[in-house]
Amino acid sequence: MTSLDLLDLDSLHSDEERQIRDVVRRMVDERVRPFVAGWYEDGEAPVRELIKQFGSIGLLGMHLTGYGCAGASAVAYGLACLELEAADSGVRSMVSVQGSLAMYAIWRYGSEEQKRAWLPAMASGEAIGCFGLTEPDHGSDPASMATRARRDGDDWILSGGKMWITNAPVADVAVIWARDPEGIRGFVVPTDTPGFTAREIRHKMSLRASATGEIVLDDVRLPDSARLPEGRGLRAPLSCLTQARYGIVWGALGAARDCLSVALDYAVSREQFGRPIAGFQLTQAKLADMALELQKGYLLALHLGRRADAGSMTPEQVSVGKLNNVREAIAIARQCRTILGANGISGEYPILRHANNLESVLTYEGTSEIHQLVVGQKLTGLSAFS
Numbered sequence: 001m002t003s004l005d006l007l008d009l010d011s012l013h014s015d016e017e018r019q020i021r022d023v024v025r026r027m028v029d030e031r032v033r034p035f036v037a038g039w040y041e042d043g044e045a046p047v048r049e050l051i052k053q054f055g056s057i058g059l060l061g062m063h064l065t066g067y068g069c070a071g072a073s074a075v076a077y078g079l080a081c082l083e084l085e086a087a088d089s090g091v092r093s094m095v096s097v098q099g100s101l102a103m104y105a106i107w108r109y110g111s112e113e114q115k116r117a118w119l120p121a122m123a124s125g126e127a128i129g130c131f132g133l134t135e136p137d138h139g140s141d142p143a144s145m146a147t148r149a150r151r152d153g154d155d156w157i158l159s160g161g162k163m164w165i166t167n168a169p170v171a172d173v174a175v176i177w178a179r180d181p182e183g184i185r186g187f188v189v190p191t192d193t194p195g196f197t198a199r200e201i202r203h204k205m206s207l208r209a210s211a212t213g214e215i216v217l218d219d220v221r222l223p224d225s226a227r228l229p230e231g232r233g234l235r236a237p238l239s240c241l242t243q244a245r246y247g248i249v250w251g252a253l254g255a256a257r258d259c260l261s262v263a264l265d266y267a268v269s270r271e272q273f274g275r276p277i278a279g280f281q282l283t284q285a286k287l288a289d290m291a292l293e294l295q296k297g298y299l300l301a302l303h304l305g306r307r308a309d310a311g312s313m314t315p316e317q318v319s320v321g322k323l324n325n326v327r328e329a330i331a332i333a334r335q336c337r338t339i340l341g342a343n344g345i346s347g348e349y350p351i352l353r354h355a356n357n358l359e360s361v362l363t364y365e366g367t368s369e370i371h372q373l374v375v376g377q378k379l380t381g382l383s384a385f386s
Contacts, residue, residue, distance in 0.1 A: 004260060007295050012302060013075070020072060021079040023057055032087040039209040040088065040353050043202065047094055047170045047211050048128065054095055055125025061099040063243075064107045067119035074308035078250035078301055086254035088350075089357035090210030096251070097166040098122060100243040102129025105175040105186060108239070109231035114188050118173055130171040130198075132162035132189075132215050133237050139164075140370050142177070143234050147217060149178035149185055156227065158187065158195075158220040164364070168213030169200040175228070176217065177237050186231030187222060195220040206360040242315045245365050246308060249301045249321035252329035252361055253294065255354040260290050262349055263336035283339060290332045297325040316378045323371040330358040 010018065031053055039045040054060055058070035063077040072080075077099075084092035103122050106114055106129075121127035138144045147160025158178050168174065174189045174196070189196060195218040200211060230236070264287060267278035277283050304321050307313040333355035337344035345352050362368060373384050 004257060004264070004291055004294060006291055007299075009295065009298055009302070013079075017073065017076050017079060020076040021083060024059065024080045024083040027053065027057055027059075028083050028087045028091075032084075032091055036088045036091065036209055037347050037350070037353065040090075041208075041347060043204065043208045045090065045094075045209040045211070047167070050091065051094065051098065051128055052125035055123060058123075059095060059099075060125055061103040061107070061119065061123050063099070064103060064119075064123075067107070067115055068123035069103075069107075069119065070123075073305070074246070074313075075302065075305035078247065078305045081247040081251040082254035082257070082301075084254065085251035086258040088209050088353070089251065089255055089361050090207040092247070092251045092254070093166050093207060093210050096244050096247045097131055098129055100247050101131035101240050102167075102171075102173070102175050104243050105131065105228065105231065105237070105240050106188060109186060109228040109236055110188065111225070111229050113225065114228070118188065122173075127172040128167055128170050130165050130167040130174045130213075130215075131237075131240065132165055132168075132174050132176040133241075134162060134164050136161060136163040136214075140367060142237065143184075145177065145179055145184070147176070147178040149180045149187065151180070152221070154224055156187065156222045156224065158189070158217045158222065160217050162215040162217075164201070165198075165213050165215055166207075167211055168198040168215050169211045171198065174198075174215065175240075176215070177231075178217075183232060184234050184237070186228035186236055187226050188228060189220065189222065189226060193220055193222065206356045238315070241365055242318050245318045245322045246304060246313070248361060248365060249304060249318065249325050252322075252326045252358065253297050253301060255358055255361075256290075256294055256297070256329035256332040259333045259336040259351045259354050260287070260294060262351060263287070263290075263339040266343070266349075267339055277339070286335055286339060290335055293328045293332060297328055300324060316374055319366065319371040319374040322366060323368055323375065326358065326362050327368060330355060330362055333358055 062070040062072045065071040122129055133142055150157050171191050176187045176189050197216040198213045200213050267283055268276050270277050336351050377383050
């Protein structure tokens with residue numbers, strides 16, 4: 001693989017960060033890359049097996065501390081997301097939902113009992129989690145969620161539904177957000193609780209190597225101990241999304257890097273008109289522009305990571321990162337497809353798979369339009385959401 005590190009960005013990392021990155025890269029090269037095209041084509045991946053393998057190297061909830069979590073830096077976690085998504089966005093999604101959404105919600109807002117009950121098993125991969133916020137009719141507007149929680153004596157009754165929930169079909173526990181008369185609350189829901197059903201969503205054209213489901217909550221009865229004691233108000237689930245969006249800032253670069261690396265190797269070896277197509281000016285212009293965007297996106301992700309490790313990263317800054325890096329990653333994937341010509345649509349190459357996956361990454365955990373409005377509000381002081 002030809003090096004794409006024009007600016008020697010590798011030198012900006014500590015030895016520990018590079019070591020963690022290399023461990024994840026080796027795991028991905030051995031356990032994911034040889035098989036992921038088949039998983040994508042079949043629309044099914046061995047999620048339980050993968051989660052356990054990722055847990056064995058401390059990848060799950062790696063940026064959290066205690067309870068069996070690795071306590072790694074935000075930058076190290078970002079590098080792990082990049083390496084995972086260089087193989088497939090769906091694989092990065094299953095890890096991101098496990099660690100940055102389900103585990104983080106319990107770690108940040110849960111009781112000590114909830115943390116001890118779930119986090120060690122989730123960190124090892126013995127238990128799989130999902131995060132139920134998005135609903136069929138309320139995607140970009142979670143404040144209007146229809147899922148309800150009502151008191152019944154000492155218990156809570158949850159009714160409603162969630163949609164497009166990664167890991168839901170295979171999850172052992174779900175973090176569910178619901179509305180009661182006082183506002184939004186979070187609950188830790190074992191998926192074998194009566195009334196809880198997860199139905200796998202089939203016929204996807206994107207993220208096919210990821211398990212995605214619809215959750216139905218039919219009067220699910222829970223004890224008060226299932227309530228996240230600190231998980232009150234919309235800020236709680238949105239803070240979890242900030243964690244996951246940060247991982248996407250890095251992850252999207254992995255998909256872009258893989259596309260560009262494949263396109264560059266292809267251009268050097270593919271001959272037309274008597275010489276490699278990499279020798280033509282138009283091809284070199286494409287490669288140069290894509291490499292520049294990849295380097296700039298990396299610097300942005302690294303800056304956010306350093307701020308996260310310093311405790312100074314803001315949600316608006318994460319919106320800048322997701323908006324830019326996903327938008328540029330999908331543009332790189334599409335441009336790389338043109339360099340491969342007809343071969344660009346073949347499953348023998350990863351480029352169109354990455355492009356299809358990035359269509360979902362562009363939309364989930366805040367569409368590009370939502371992040372534009374977040375940035376716009378920061379610039380103007382005026383909210384365009386209402």
